[in-house]
Amino acid sequence: MNKVMRLASESRVVLFSNSSCCLCYTVKILFEDIGVTLTVHEIDQDPEGREIERALIRLGYNAPVPMIFIGGKLLRSTNEVMSLHLSGGLIPLMRPYQALY
Template sequence: MDRVRDLASRQAAVIFTKSSCCMCHSIKALFYELGASPAIHELDNDASGREMERALRSLGCNPSIPAVFIGGNFVGSAKDVISLHVDGSLKQKLIQARAIWVSPVIYEIDQDPEGREMEKALTRLGCNAPVPAVFIAGKLVGSTNEVMSLHLSGSLIPLLKPYQALS
């Protein structure tokens, strides 16, 4: 039981699953769709899987999988998670646990009738390559090279942190 509690508290969203479970797959897909990146622990691929399954049952998980934890707290199984999603509180729980990152607004300028003008404006703003052009908080960060350099230097995440968990 200690291992389950430890794993459940390591990340904002944690799902205990089995690789062959279609409901587990659906719950994982729902979390990804909401913008969360949960830690996934597939019990059938873990040497301690049977022990963890027993521990999950003793915590009230029935059925034992999928077992969803948000912010270290047991939320429920598939039925519970779907109910939370339908009433709108699942995303709120994920936001409160800081499990969801900002969803960027994406403009496909090749699909926009004013795309050529946008491309010229981006070049005038200083984008070496006009696309992709990344803005954070209304400020031009740059194109691929600049964004990758920020990421590799560890500077990108701090720029995004203030915008984490926005809905």
């Protein structure tokens, strides 16, 4: 759990992902489209991936990925991210994290 929390707080917006997960890919594209640079940790490519996966599951979700942390705090599930986006709440929430063009 310590590694997950350390990685989650090392960058402003962090995504724990699996390189073959279509939901993870969707989240990456969504954040890219709204101008937010993600730090992505592909847990299936990390030697400690199984430990990270177990730690993410202990946070309370059946599926460990995608998990999004903003400012070191868990944003929750893909459903929450998509609901925020569809309701117009994601972009204002992400404004401090958007890249300047």
